[in-house]
Amino acid sequence: MWTLPPSKYWSKIIWFAFVHFTTKNVYLKIMTERLRNNVQNEPIVKADDILMPALHIKLGLMKQFVKALRQDSPAFEYLKRFFPKLSEAKIKAGIFVGPQIKKIMASEEFPELLNTHEKQAWLSLKAVIHGFLGNKKYTNYKELVSNMLDNFKVMGCRMSLKVHMLHAHLDQFKDNLGAYSEEQGERFHQDVMDFEQRYQGQYNENMMGDYIWSLIRESSYLHRRKTKIVNF
Incomplete structure (x- = not known):
């Protein structure tokens, strides 16, 4: 209070x-001084990167x-x-x-x-x-x-x-x-949320299968089965 x-x-x-x-x-001025004494190991990635x-x-x-x-x-x-x-x-x-x-x-x-x-x-x-x-x-x-x-x-x-x-x-x-945004990950989160509501929050192979098929249906690249021509 x-x-x-x-x-x-x-x-x-x-x-x-x-x-x-x-x-x-x-x-930067305040947190740099506070965090400097709390670092045990050198960071793997530089702050500038x-x-x-x-x-x-x-x-x-x-x-x-x-x-x-x-x-x-x-x-x-x-x-x-x-x-x-x-x-x-x-x-x-x-x-x-x-x-x-x-x-x-x-x-x-x-x-x-x-x-x-x-x-x-x-x-x-x-x-x-x-x-x-x-x-x-x-x-x-x-x-x-x-x-x-x-x-x-x-x-x-x-x-x-x-x-x-x-x-x-x-x-x-x-x-x-x-080009460096997390928009694709955000879209995956929204798509999976729709399937979660459909399956009432149950994570199983059926839900992931439906999600994968939805991606295939949205894709413009179609796979067609080629029939072999046999000459007698």
């Missing part, structure tokens, strides 16, 4: 958010945006109607998967339900996803990310670790993040 009065509590939160949105490498997870950062940005929405706002109510099978707890926590984010981004009604600051943050988020976290990296990607961070700050979003990646380590990302 919080022991601080509400006024002091919110002033501390505002100060914490201000420091993280205005000071870069705040995590680790790829930034584009899909996870996209999910993290969406999470912080939705959590900053007022739960009694028309936009939040629209999300609950737009995803009827998604629990309200997941919507409040901003937990979405890749295909769900694509659906809500394609919606023309959702931006009209946002206020001025929320709409600016939403449009800047879409610009970053299309112009930086996808297969193409626009030449003005730094400007796109900077505008999104400024709009997130005005909206009151938290500076999570994934948001911090864009704030302080923007130059460490690859040019074509789509």
